[in-house]
Amino acid sequence: MAATTTNSAGPVEISIRQKLNAQLEPSELIIINDSWQHRHHAAMKAEGGGNGETHFSLQVVSDAFKGKNTMQRHRMIYSALSEELSQGLHALSIKTQTTEEVQNMQKP
Numbered sequence: 139m140a141a142t143t144t145n146s147a148g149p150v151e152i153s154i155r156q157k158l159n160a161q162l163e164p165s166e167l168i169i170i171n172d173s174w175q176h177r178h179h180a181a182m183k184a185e186g187g188g189n190g191e192t193h194f195s196l197q198v199v200s201d202a203f204k205g206k207n208t209m210q211r212h213r214m215i216y217s218a219l220s221e222e223l224s225q226g227l228h229a230l231s232i233k234t235q236t237t238e239e240v241q242n243m244q245k246p
Contacts (some may be wrong), residue, residue: 142147144216148193150194150222150226151169151171151194151199153221153222155167157218157219158218161214161218162202162214162215162218163197163202164199164200164202164205165201165237166197166199166240167196167197167198167199168196168197169195170194170195170196170197172195172231173191173193173195184195186209187197191227192226192227192228193228193229193231193233194227194229195233196215196231197231197233198215198232199235199236199237199240201237202232203235204238208234211232212234215232216230232245
């Protein structure tokens with residue numbers, strides 16, 4: 139499985155990775171911590187800048203998404219990360235694909 143992070147992973151990122159790996163068994167999982175781009179938002183200032191793990195971009199390739207539309211796929215991810223979302227994870231930018239969708243995009 140391919141895995142990429144932009145820096146050393148914090149506890150929220152580690153938890154995201156563990157839960158998505160366990161529940162979706164992705165062939166590719168890219169997690170990018172975008173929190174630094176949002177540190178000036180009022181909600182983040184109110185929390186003293188937060189813990190630095192409030193906003194993430196996720197790219198997930200998993201056959202668990204077969205037969206599911208985008209909204210259903212996103213609900214799967216939000217359900218898997220419900221604990222993190224209730225404890226300060228503020229926003230997710232999500233891109234989901236199946237292995238077949240990735241292969242079809244790579245065809246000339």
